[in-house]
Structure formats: C-alpha cells, structure tokens
C-alpha cells in the first residue's frame with residue numbers, strides 16, 4: 001500500500017457556514033497530521049446536504065491519500081456523513097450490536113432509554129474499524145479503501161480531539177513513511193513580497209529537485225516577509241541539514 005502523504009479535511013455542518021460558528025476541527029487536524037508527516041492539501045466546509053457532501057468527498061478522494069470528515073454523525077443531522085461515505089466507497093452498512101449496546105448503556109447510566117434513532121449511530125460500513133468515543137455517543141470510523149484512508153470523526157471538538165490522540169494517530173502513523181514535516185522561517189527585511197518572490201524564484205526548481213525536496217511559501221508578516229521552507233524528513237537533524245543548506 002502506498003504511504004499516506006496528503007490529506008483533506010471535510011467539515012460537515014450547516015452551522016459552520018454561518019457567521020456565528022467556525023470550523024476549528026480542521027485547524028486541530030492540520031497540526032496533528034503535520035506532526036506525523038501528512039500534509040493538508042485542501043479543506044472544505046459543507047452544509048448538511050448529501051449531494052454536496054458526495055461531490056466534495058469524491059473530489060477529495062481524487063486528490064488526496066487521506067480524507068478526514070468531521071461532523072454529521074448524529075441523528076439530528078440525519079447521520080449524513082456515514083451513508084454518503086458508505087455509498088461513495090461502495091461499502092454496505094450493517095448494525096454493529098456492540099455499538100448499539102454501548103450507546104444503550106450510556107443512556108442507561110443517565111437513567112434514560114435510548115431513542116431508536118440512535119441505533120443509526122451503530123451502522124458500520126463493511127470493513128471499517130470502529131473508533132470508541134469516550135466523550136459521546138457517536139463512534140468514529142476508520143476505513144481503508146485501496147490506497148486511500150477515510151476517517152469519520154464526531155463534530156464536537158471535545159469528542160474529536162481525544163479520539164484522534166487516543167486511536168487515530170497510531171492508525172495513521174502505521175501508514176506513513178515515518179517522516180514528518182519540518183519548517184524553517186527565514187525573515188526578510190526591506191523587500192516587498194514580490195521582490196522576495198523574484199529573488200527566491202531561481203531556487204525553486206533546485207529545491208524541488210533535491211532528494212528531500214524543499215517546499216517554499218512566502219508570507220507577508222508585519223514589517224517583513226517570511227519565507228517558509230518545509231521539508232519532509234525522517235528526523236530533526238536531517239531536516240536541519242537540508243534546510244540549513246538551502247539558505248546557507
């Protein structure tokens with residue numbers, strides 16, 4: 001199987017398209033993925049509509065090795081994400097009795113009976129690994145499909161973040177090359193953004209052609225221009241060598 005290098009995050013939730021709610025899950029995931037050498041290539045926010053989610057998911061699968069979807073796993077969202085992913089990957093859904101039982105017990109601990117619609121949260125696409133949710137009812141799901149990995153995580157950050165750290169990271173790390181991304185920032189004073197770009201341009205092809213290619217991004221900072229140089233390297237010493245020689 002090909003190692004995971006690129007990722008896309010799809011945040012599902014109509015509330016995230018309003019002025020009052022921000023998609024913060026993709027920020028958390030960008031940092032965590034980067035730390036294990038997987039670079040976020042694109043991200044999207046989609047409302048609770050199956051046809052829109054289907055289109056965005058298919059585009060992401062055409063582009064990136066890993067697709068992480070967050071949200072849309074609860075009955076109030078019509079459990080949108082699970083059936084759309086199952087259909088796109090052609091995996092039939094079936095109820096996992098262990099999950100329905102765990103949800104039933106969760107309600108019972110609060111002296112409540114489980115509403116029947118919660119059983120939808122126990123529907124698992126064929127071949128998926130169930131990711132336990134220590135802080136809510138909706139379990140996450142981990143799926144391998146050919147060279148792709150698709151992960152479904154609950155929307156609430158207090159459920160998603162511990163789930164990622166407890167189980168998702170190790171699953172993903174087993175599918176990476178063991179490298180991670182290291183960045184060095186070179187601060188340039190006294191030049192405009194385009195002048196910096198012009199000065200750096202001749203280096204781009206050379207950096208890209210190295211055995212460990214260097215990617216450059218130019219960002220305007222306050223009173224200066226920051227040149228971000230990034231390399232995917234096995235360890236910090238190797239990265240420091242590569243990045244040091246780039247600008248030395």
Ligand code: AMP
Pocket residue numbers: 011012013015016021022023024025026070071072073074077154155156157
């Ligand atoms: P859901 O699982 O889609 O019903 O989301 C439940 C809760 O998580 C809501 O309060 C959402 O606003 C919040 N939430 C969902 N997606 C995100 C996201 N991408 N970033 C931050 N919060 C989110």
Ligand code: MG
Pocket residue numbers: 012013014071072073077155
């Ligand atoms: Mg939602």
